[in-house]
Amino acid sequence: MSKKTLVEATINGETIEFLCEPRQSLLEALRDVLELTGSKEGCLTGDCGACTVLVDGRAVCSCLMLGVEAQGKSIVTVEGLATNGVLSVLQNKFLEHAALQCGICTPGFLISAKSLLDRNPKPTEHEVRYALAGNLCRCTGYDKIVKAVLDAAADIRSQGEVKAAPR
Amino acid sequence: MHAIDYEAPTTLAQAVSILKAHGENARPFCGGTDIIVQLRAGVRRTEHLVDVKKIKELQTLFFDAKQGLRLGAAVPCIEISESDVMRRYYPGLTEAAHLIGSLQIQNRASVGGNLCNGSPAADTTPALIALGARARVVGPNGEREVPVEAFVVSPGRTVLKPGELLVELLVPAPAPHSSDAYLRFIPRNEMDIAVVGVGASLTLDGDKVKAARIALGAVAATPILAAKAADAIIGKKLDDAALEAAGHAASDACSPIDDMRGTAEFRLHIAAVLTRRVLSIAAERAKKN
Ligand SMILES: Cc1cc2nc3c(=O)[nH]c(=O)nc-3n(C[C@@H](O)[C@@H](O)[C@H](O)COP(=O)(O)OP(=O)(O)OC[C@H]3O[C@@H](n4cnc5c(N)ncnc54)[C@H](O)[C@@H]3O)c2cc1C
Numbered sequence: 354m355s356k357k358t359l360v361e362a363t364i365n366g367e368t369i370e371f372l373c374e375p376r377q378s379l380l381e382a383l384r385d386v387l388e389l390t391g392s393k394e395g396c397l398t399g400d401c402g403a404c405t406v407l408v409d410g411r412a413v414c415s416c417l418m419l420g421v422e423a424q425g426k427s428i429v430t431v432e433g434l435a436t437n438g439v440l441s442v443l444q445n446k447f448l449e450h451a452a453l454q455c456g457i458c459t460p461g462f463l464i465s466a467k468s469l470l471d472r473n474p475k476p477t478e479h480e481v482r483y484a485l486a487g488n489l490c491r492c493t494g495y496d497k498i499v500k501a502v503l504d505a506a507a508d509i510r511s512q513g514e515v516k517a518a519p520r
Numbered sequence: 521m522h523a524i525d526y527e528a529p530t531t532l533a534q535a536v537s538i539l540k541a542h543g544e545n546a547r548p549f550c551g552g553t554d555i556i557v558q559l560r561a562g563v564r565r566t567e568h569l570v571d572v573k574k575i576k577e578l579q580t581l582f583f584d585a586k587q588g589l590r591l592g593a594a595v596p597c598i599e600i601s602e603s604d605v606m607r608r609y610y611p612g613l614t615e616a617a618h619l620i621g622s623l624q625i626q627n628r629a630s631v632g633g634n635l636c637n638g639s640p641a642a643d644t645t646p647a648l649i650a651l652g653a654r655a656r657v658v659g660p661n662g663e664r665e666v667p668v669e670a671f672v673v674s675p676g677r678t679v680l681k682p683g684e685l686l687v688e689l690l691v692p693a694p695a696p697h698s699s700d701a702y703l704r705f706i707p708r709n710e711m712d713i714a715v716v717g718v719g720a721s722l723t724l725d726g727d728k729v730k731a732a733r734i735a736l737g738a739v740a741a742t743p744i745l746a747a748k749a750a751d752a753i754i755g756k757k758l759d760d761a762a763l764e765a766a767g768h769a770a771s772d773a774c775s776p777i778d779d780m781r782g783t784a785e786f787r788l789h790i791a792a793v794l795t796r797r798v799l800s801i802a803a804e805r806a807k808k809n
């Protein structure tokens with residue numbers, strides 16, 4: 354067994370240090386070392402997107418990144434979406450639209466959707482479908498997920514307008 | 521995955537010396553989208569991964585209207601599709617990079633890794649060959665340049681020797697009235713491996729083709745340059761007869777296999793169809809340049 358390496362990273366806004374073996378994926382480091390089990394393991398080949406996390410703001414499959422590569426990076430997982438136990442708009446919209454059934458794909462979809470909305474606050478349906486194309490769901494048939502993301506985008510925009518309005 | 525060591529050097533010299541020290545037991549590591557899958561499946565083995573992403577030369581994307589493009593081997597595909605310069609001057613290479621996997625994959629996968637993995641079906645390789653790109657390689661015995669069409673020697677194997685690494689891809693500046701294009705056929709809309717991929721670049725002189733390069737992927741043991749297909753249109757008007765002749769010559773250059781994605785016969789047919797289409801697209805683009 355190769356020796357463990359000390360990694361320092363910002364995870365969901367908090368700077369932390371952890372030990373991991375170079376052979377461990379970021380997904381294994383998150384789930385087995387840091388006990389952040391929100392990110393899911395589906396395929397381990399980059400196809401399903403259940404393991405999607407943000408790394409320096411970009412959505413990546415944590416099953417195809419090494420834990421040691423997280424050194425100095427900022428990682429956001431599904432656990433980082435709620436603020437003090439209050440769900441984000443996106444999370445609430447998934448519940449409202451019943452955009453999940455078994456839920457195994459949901460953490461990945463939420464992260465991919467966040468990555469889209471952070472960059473493009475007014476996506477078309479086509480853009481939403483493209484941004485979510487790396488995430489597979491065997492239960493919902495996708496329509497509800499797409500609607501939830503479009504509705505979340507509209508909601509976030511209108512909140513932004515409310516915030517921007519009083520002068 | 522079996523136990524490995526990992527290092528992330530910040531200079532080329534360090535990377536070469538680590539690779540040299542470990543010889544056959546070390547491999548460069550970039551976005552990991554091929555190598556992690558292969559190590560996990562046990563189809564490749566290595567003791568030592570040398571992460572090349574922190575080396576400045578490998579992260580460069582620099583375009584000069586005279587000298588052309590220097591594309592660092594580690595630049596992720598997403599940076600290519602988000603680059604105005606790439607979309608403007610190398611639309612075919614850009615569309616090839618944009619076809620790779622999902623956004624999650626494009627955020628990690630590099631064009632250099634796509635080439636070094638040595639798959640016959642790698643999407644960006646025919647696009648690079650069509651553009652006349654050269655690979656700049658550095659190793660313990662200094663550096664060398666290899667034309668991209670000579671880089672992959674058999675499925676999964678390249679000209680790289682132990683200790684060597686791909687630094688960057690050098691792509692000539694497009695001549696006036698030039699452009700490129702890439703098309704692939706897959707059985708679904710997104711996210712699949714090419715059944716056939718065709719890249720083409722051409723230069724127009726009035727209504728005639730002055731220069732052209734056509735390259736194909738997934739139709740032979742390595743990506744190929746179809747020189748005879750280009751010869752079929754050079755000096756000619758790009759009319760239906762010329763397109764037909766190029767398509768035939770492209771198909772003749774292929775030596776495909778039957779696999780679950782398509783039969784050899786189907787691949788030969790599609791190679792001709794895509795060649796005609798990709799030339800028409802490149803020509804339309806070239807007229808505007
Ligand atoms: C879900 C999924 C979908 C995909 N879809 C497509 C697709 O549609 N089309 C397509 O073409 N590909 C596709 N791929 C494969 C594609 O992602 C890879 O080929 C990628 O481009 C490799 O780059 P990387 O940076 O991830 O390389 P890595 O996986 O890090 O490395 C790949 C290989 O190249 C070597 N290497 C890397 N960098 C260097 C260097 N600088 N010098 C020397 N050797 C080096 C490594 O040792 C390794 O053998 C897909 C992959 C996945 C997981």
Ligand code: FES
Nearest residue numbers: 395396397402416
């Ligand atoms: S587990 Fe990572 S993509 Fe499926």
Ligand code: FES
Nearest residue numbers: 454455490491492
């Ligand atoms: S809700 Fe079950 S896989 Fe998506």
